[in-house]
Amino acid sequence: MSITAKQLIEQYKDIPLSALNISVRNKLGAFLNIECECGPEHPADYQGLAEVIGFDFQDIKNFQRHRQPTQEVLYRWGTRPELSPTVDNLIRHLQTIGRADDVITECAHLISEDNIANEFIHIQYFWDYDVFCDIINTDGILVFRKGL
Numbered sequence: 001m002s003i004t005a006k007q008l009i010e011q012y013k014d015i016p017l018s019a020l021n022i023s024v025r026n027k028l029g030a031f032l033n034i035e036c037e038c039g040p041e042h043p044a045d046y047q048g049l050a051e052v053i054g055f056d057f058q059d060i061k062n063f064q065r066h067r068q069p070t071q072e073v074l075y076r077w078g079t080r081p082e083l084s085p086t087v088d089n090l091i092r093h094l095q096t097i098g099r100a101d102d103v104i105t106e107c108a109h110l111i112s113e114d115n116i117a118n119e120f121i122h123i124q125y126f127w128d129y130d131v132f133c134d135i136i137n138t139d140g141i142l143v144f145r146k147g148l
Contacts, residue, residue, distance in 0.1 A: 003108040005091050005100050012087035012111070017078045020087065024110045029070035031103045041096075046070040046095040054083045087111065 033045040042048035066072040
C-alpha cells in the first residue's frame with residue numbers, strides 16, 4: 001500500500017526540513033530540476049515550489065544559476081524560519097504546484113524510510129508528552145536525552 005500525501009502531512013507535521021536526508025533531496029531534484037510551465041497557477045518545478053514557499057523573483061532567478069536548483073531551494077528554505085520550513089509544508093507546497101501524483105508518490109517511501117526524519121518524530125513525541133527518555137539511533141548512539 002502506498003503512502004498518501006495526507007498521511008505524510010499528518011506523520012511529519014512540524015518536522016524540520018533539515019531532517020530530510022540527501023537521498024530524498026536528490027530524488028526531489030530529479031523531478032523538480034526540469035523546468036516545466038505545466039502547472040495550473042505556478043510552474044510545476046523548483047521555480048513554482050520556490051514561489052509558493054515565499055521566495056521573491058530575485059531569489060528564484062538566483063536559484064536558476066545553480067546546477068541543482070531544487071536542492072538550493074530546499075537549503076535556503078531551511079535557513080528561513082519565517083517561511084516555515086517543515087516536511088509537512090513541503091508536501092503541501094508540492095500539492096499546490098500540482099506535483100502530488102508523481103513527486104509525492106515516488107518520494108513517499110524515501111521520506112518514510114528516512115531514519116533522521118523518523119528520529120525527529122520520536123523526539124517530538126516524547127517532548128510533547130513530557131517523558132523522561134533517551135533516544136538512541138539505529139547505531140546505538142545517544143542522539144537525544146530529555147528529563148535530566
